[in-house]
Amino acid sequence: MSASRENAAEAIVVQNLRKQFDPPKGPVAVDNVSFSIKTGEIFSLLGPNGAGKTTTISILSCLLKPDQGEAWVGGYSVTREAEKVKALIGVVPQEIALYEDLTGRENLFFWGRMYGLRGKELESQVEEALELIGLTDRQRDRLSKYSGGMKRRLNIAAALLHRPRILYLDEPTVGIDPQSRRAILDRVKELNAAGVTVLYTTHYMEEAEELSHRIAIMDQGKMIAIGTKEELVQLVGGRTRIELTLDRHADLLAQRWRTLPGVESASAPEDGRLFLLADEASTLLPRLFETAREAGARITEINLAEPNLEMVFLHLTGRALRD
Amino acid sequence: MLRALHIAWKDVRQTYRNVVALATMFVGPLLLASAIGGAFGTGDNFIIPAVKTAVVNQDLRSQAGTANQNLTAGAMLETALTSTELSGLVEVVKYDTPEKARVAVDKNEVAVAVIIPPGLSAALASAPREVATVEVYKNPGTTVGPAVVTAVVTSVLQEMEGARAAAAASAKLAFSHGLVDPTKLASIAQKTAEAFVQTQHKLTGASLESRGPVTSGAESLKRPNVASQVLVGMMLFFMLFGGSIPARGILDEHRSGTLPRLFTTPTPRAIILGGKYLAVFLVVLIQSAVLVIAGWLLLGADWGPVGPVVALVVVGALVAASQALLTVSFAKTPGQAGAVSSSIFVAMALISGNFFGTANAGETFAKVRRVSPLGWLMEAWGRLLYGGSWADVALPIVAVLGFTLVFFALATFFFRRRYA
Numbered sequence: 001m002s003a004s005r006e007n008a009a010e011a012i013v014v015q016n017l018r019k020q021f022d023p024p025k026g027p028v029a030v031d032n033v034s035f036s037i038k039t040g041e042i043f044s045l046l047g048p049n050g051a052g053k054t055t056t057i058s059i060l061s062c063l064l065k066p067d068q069g070e071a072w073v074g075g076y077s078v079t080r081e082a083e084k085v086k087a088l089i090g091v092v093p094q095e096i097a098l099y100e101d102l103t104g105r106e107n108l109f110f111w112g113r114m115y116g117l118r119g120k121e122l123e124s125q126v127e128e129a130l131e132l133i134g135l136t137d138r139q140r141d142r143l144s145k146y147s148g149g150m151k152r153r154l155n156i157a158a159a160l161l162h163r164p165r166i167l168y169l170d171e172p173t174v175g176i177d178p179q180s181r182r183a184i185l186d187r188v189k190e191l192n193a194a195g196v197t198v199l200y201t202t203h204y205m206e207e208a209e210e211l212s213h214r215i216a217i218m219d220q221g222k223m224i225a226i227g228t229k230e231e232l233v234q235l236v237g238g239r240t241r242i243e244l245t246l247d248r249h250a251d252l253l254a255q256r257w258r259t260l261p262g263v264e265s266a267s268a269p270e271d272g273r274l275f276l277l278a279d280e281a282s283t284l285l286p287r288l289f290e291t292a293r294e295a296g297a298r299i300t301e302i303n304l305a306e307p308n309l310e311m312v313f314l315h316l317t318g319r320a321l322r323d
Numbered sequence: 324m325l326r327a328l329h330i331a332w333k334d335v336r337q338t339y340r341n342v343v344a345l346a347t348m349f350v351g352p353l354l355l356a357s358a359i360g361g362a363f364g365t366g367d368n369f370i371i372p373a374v375k376t377a378v379v380n381q382d383l384r385s386q387a388g389t390a391n392q393n394l395t396a397g398a399m400l401e402t403a404l405t406s407t408e409l410s411g412l413v414e415v416v417k418y419d420t421p422e423k424a425r426v427a428v429d430k431n432e433v434a435v436a437v438i439i440p441p442g443l444s445a446a447l448a449s450a451p452r453e454v455a456t457v458e459v460y461k462n463p464g465t466t467v468g469p470a471v472v473t474a475v476v477t478s479v480l481q482e483m484e485g486a487r488a489a490a491a492a493s494a495k496l497a498f499s500h501g502l503v504d505p506t507k508l509a510s511i512a513q514k515t516a517e518a519f520v521q522t523q524h525k526l527t528g529a530s531l532e533s534r535g536p537v538t539s540g541a542e543s544l545k546r547p548n549v550a551s552q553v554l555v556g557m558m559l560f561f562m563l564f565g566g567s568i569p570a571r572g573i574l575d576e577h578r579s580g581t582l583p584r585l586f587t588t589p590t591p592r593a594i595i596l597g598g599k600y601l602a603v604f605l606v607v608l609i610q611s612a613v614l615v616i617a618g619w620l621l622l623g624a625d626w627g628p629v630g631p632v633v634a635l636v637v638v639g640a641l642v643a644a645s646q647a648l649l650t651v652s653f654a655k656t657p658g659q660a661g662a663v664s665s666s667i668f669v670a671m672a673l674i675s676g677n678f679f680g681t682a683n684a685g686e687t688f689a690k691v692r693r694v695s696p697l698g699w700l701m702e703a704w705g706r707l708l709y710g711g712s713w714a715d716v717a718l719p720i721v722a723v724l725g726f727t728l729v730f731f732a733l734a735t736f737f738f739r740r741r742y743a
Contacts, residue, residue, distance in 0.1 A: 061587040083589055091587040097580035101340050102333070113329045114588040 011166050011197040012037040012060065016069035019055050023067070029055035030066070031221035037214075042188065042198040044208040046309060047218035048321055053201035054094060056218075057170050060199070061091050073166060087116075090164030094171045096151045098143055104154055105130065105139040108161060115162035122161075129157040132187075149180030156184065166197045173207065185211060205309040205321055217313055224316050229309065236307040236315045239264060240281040245301035246272045246292065256291055260284065267320035272300075275320075277311050326590045330598025331605055338569050338606050348565040348610045353617055356554035373414040374468030377424035377436035378404060380417075382443040396447050396483050397439040400457070403479040404437065404472070412471060425460050434468035436460040437476055447487045551624030555704040556677035558614045559697050562639060563668040565610040566647030567660070569603045573738075574657045586742070596738055600731075603647055608640035627707035631716045635703055638723045642696045645730035646671075652737035671695045696726035 019030040030052045037043040045053040058064040060071055062082035071078045074088040098107045108126045117125060130136045133153040143151060156172060169188065173181040188211060192198050202208055208215050209229050216226040225232055246253060250269035257276060258266045262284045264277040278284045281304055292299050313321045338344050382397025405415045416433055418424040424436035438458040440446075446455035457476055461469035497511050576582035585595050615636055618624035626632045650667050654660035672678060675697035676688065692698025703711075703719035 058583075063583055063586055083591065086587060086589040089587070091584065093580050093584050093587075095580040097584040099333070099337065099581060101337050106333075106336075110329065110333050111588070114326060114585060114590050116326075116589055 009039055010036050011039045012073050014071045017059060017066045017071060018068040019066050028221050033223045035216050035226055037199060039197055040195060041213045042192050042200060042211050044212040044215045045201040045218055046208040046215050048203050051218040052221040053218055054170055057168050057201060062086055088165050090159035090167045092156050092159045092169045092172050096155050098155060100144045101142055103140050103142050104135050108158060111158040112161040117162055125161045129161055133157045149176045152176050152180055168199045170201050203321060209309055219317050232309060232312045233307050236311050239277050239279055239307055241305045241307050241311050242276045242278055242281055243303040244274055244299055247298045247300050249295045249297040250274060253292055253295055253297060260287055265314050265318055267314060277314055327594045327598035327601055330595060331601035334569050334572060334602030335605050344568045348561060352557035352561040352614055355557045356550045356622060373411055374471055375414050375433040376472050377418045377427050377433040378415050379421050379424045380439045381441040382439050396444040400439055400479050404475060428460050428462050434462055435472045447483055550622035551618055551708060554618045554622060554624060559700050560672045560677040562607050562611055562643040563646055566603050566607045566643040567664045569606045570647040570651040571657045571660045573599050574660055592742060604640055604644040607643045611636045611640050628712060631707055631713050634720055638720050639700050642723050642727045645727045648734035649730045652734040671697050675701050696723050699723050
């Protein structure tokens with residue numbers, strides 16, 4: 001497909017994207033990825049670090065050129081109509097991409113100008129943004145004096161000044177306090193309610209579950225599943241998630257339990273905590289207690305739960321999202 | 324284009340909010356120029372300043388008994404010290420009595436006192452010899468000035484001694500040929516002594532030579548002070564560092580994510596890089612303008628006519644900006660850029676003579692340093708300091724602009740390859 005794709009229903013269309021760094025021996029960051037995002041949707045790319053989420057967003061931001069495939073944003077090709085694509089999108093990068101030695105206000109004015117805003121429009125947008133993120137009182141402080149959460153909020157505000165139709169957020173809640181995370185998630189929902197299409201990348205399952213209309217799960221450059229949360233969970237079938245906490249020998253027991261009949265997979269333990277994906281919990285539980293006792297360990301806590309996206313990832317890859 | 328200006332203005336603000344950058348750009352060159360200028364006494368010149376000398380001439384005509392006042396030994400010594408050849412070296416102040424002259428030295432009003440005794444002429448004319456001692460009374464705290472005056476006095480006394488010997492020999496010769504009239508013998512001796520002095524003077528020519536930059540119209544050269552000559556070298560050297568600060572900012576921004584973020588805005592990459600280039604140029608331009616003004620106000624630098632000065636400031640900023648961008652363009656990290664830049668800048672400054680001022684560049688060195696744009700700039704600023712005009716700086720300006728174009732082209736090639 002070489003021409004622009006005008007389709008009001010689809011904000012983003014991605015076809016067979018491939019990107020390899022330092023070819024021919026470098027890693028394939030994105031491997032034959034295809035998906036589409038509907039206008040007005042919150043679409044999450046969920047996956048662990050190195051899954052290819054940021055590379056995908058970089059291609060859709062016209063920062064990187066794909067080796068193969070094509071993508072259209074708002075009907076414009078990211079490879080041939082980059083300037084038009086850039087005018088439609090707002091990009092919130094993973095890192096705090098702001099100027100530490102400028103004030104919050106100066107930062108917003110600068111980024112607003114880079115998006116082509118001028119005069120009173122720029123001023124009113126900056127004032128509004130500062131009000132929205134609660135930094136009006138601190139606007140004349142240099143960024144170096146801001147907390148991590150304040151910087152994150154400003155990082156997002158800088159991408160919204162020109163009122164983009166499509167917003168990319170690349171892991172926007174990494175390394176911040178729960179309060180700031182809550183504020184960011186609420187803000188994303190508000191923006192979406194106002195009609196902004198959102199492409200959101202995260203490795204936090206809870207965020208993807210809470211925010212997204214649809215989720216694409218990525219791992220090692222590949223898209224391994226796509227759908228609504230319910231559709232994805234169905235991939236796990238009628239299995240049960242068993243969360244366990246052990247007082248010792250968690251690694252040893254995880255290995256043993258993976259071989260038990262009825263256990264589909266077991267995550268790598270973290271601080272003695274792990275979870276299993278099991279076909280039939282009621283018959284499996286006595287065996288778990290028995291093997292733990294044989295190993296000289298004690299199960300200190302156990303929970304049974306409905307499958308979630310983490311279980312889906314475990315089911316599809318054999319690894320936990322955190323692994 | 325407006326966005327390029329916004330980017331440039333943002334970068335300029337960032338640079339001038341950086342205390343380390345400010346110290347590098349302004350404090351360093353001014354401090355070094357002041358310190359080196361101060362190390363050379365009054366800092367007025369590389370050439371030793373005139374030595375204020377008290378002269379007490381007690382060798383009067385009546386005592387000398389000569390017909391010609393100018394031919395008393397005291398007068399001859401005084402004349403030698405006040406001669407035009409020594410006018411830049413010795414400044415004579417006459418005193419009535421030895422006591423007053425010594426007090427003036429003690430009070431540091433003069434550096435040295437030359438006290439000519441009453442019987443100097445008589446002693447020189449007498450046979451057998453009488454002794455008359457010329458006293459050089461000096462301030463022990465100063466060494467160069469009294470040494471110069473002592474050398475001059477010694478030279479003149481030796482000259483007189485020679486004249487005396489010549490006069491005695493000619494009188495003796497006349498006497499041996501039968502001339503016995505004392506008046507005629509004295510006249511012959513006097514004429515011989517005068518001829519001897521004049522011949523010696525022509526032969527030895529007690530003049531001191533000072534060297535300046537290679538330039539036309541040397542007879543009309545100004546004598547710039549030490550601080551301004553040092554400041555030129557330091558200014559040009561530190562301008563490179565001034566340029567490298569915002570230039571390295573490109574790599575810093577790449578690493579911190581602001582440059583990639585800029586590339587996601589609708590602002591074209593060429594405009595973004597153009598803004599960065601402009602920032603580097605503006606930072607260096609402001610730096611050099613401030614240093615030129617500070618040099619004038621604080622160090623008494625007389626830069627010369629405004630037009631050529633402005634032209635040199637602008638082309639200097641252009642080439643420093645392009646040089647800084649080039650050295651950064653092929654570095655991978657800001658740290659690497661810093662190390663590479665520093666090495667290149669120091670090497671260039673050594674080749675160009677930035678560390679030893681605008682003067683004293685030998686002919687070979689003056690040619691060698693033209694391989695570097697800094698060398699051309701040093702040459703041009705040197706000419707201006709010594710009273711040069713547009714004609715003297717035109718060729719260096721063209722040469723520097725040539726370097727600028729090449730550097731910008733190469734930097735753009737490397738940056739485009741990385742960011743296009």
